[in-house]
Amino acid sequence: MSVKRKQMQSLSGLMEARFMAGQGTLKQRLAEEARLAAAIDEIDKARRQAMADASDPVHFSPSHARATNVWLRWTDARKAVLNRDLARARAASAKARKALARSFGQMQASRELIRKL
Numbered sequence: 001m002s003v004k005r006k007q008m009q010s011l012s013g014l015m016e017a018r019f020m021a022g023q024g025t026l027k028q029r030l031a032e033e034a035r036l037a038a039a040i041d042e043i044d045k046a047r048r049q050a051m052a053d054a055s056d057p058v059h060f061s062p063s064h065a066r067a068t069n070v071w072l073r074w075t076d077a078r079k080a081v082l083n084r085d086l087a088r089a090r091a092a093s094a095k096a097r098k099a100l101a102r103s104f105g106q107m108q109a110s111r112e113l114i115r116k117l
Contacts, residue, residue, distance in 0.1 A: 005117045012110040019107045022100040029093040036086040043079050047072065 054060070054068045 002117070005114065008110065008114045008117060012107070012114055015103065015107040015110045019100070019103045022096065022103045026093065026096040026100050029089060029096045033086065033089040033093055036082055036089055040079060040082050040086065043075050043082070047075055 050068055050071065054065065
């Protein structure tokens with residue numbers, strides 16, 4: 001086996017390892033994105049339930065209305081933070097996808113070069 005072929009095989013191994021690491025990174029980014037989206041959905045569901053309870057005359061009392069109002073303001077603030085974090089997570093996922101596509105191309109190119117040698 002020639003020296004060039006051995007070097008290319010080593011390079012191909014590195015490219016494959018880089019690709020696999022990129023897959024792991026993307027998987028983590030997508031999991032974080034899904035976690036944040038689920039948290040936002042939970043808040044939305046809880047808000048809808050609180051609004052339904054607040055409009056029910058059985059649950060109405062001035063103290064309940066005040067508590068619901070405070071809680072709704074808190075959920076607005078929490079949702080804003082989660083949306084900001086979700087936007088960052090989506091940007092990180094897009095960056096990881098781009099890096100993964102590049103490393104996949106490099107891995108394929110190194111395999112093709114080995115085949116030609």
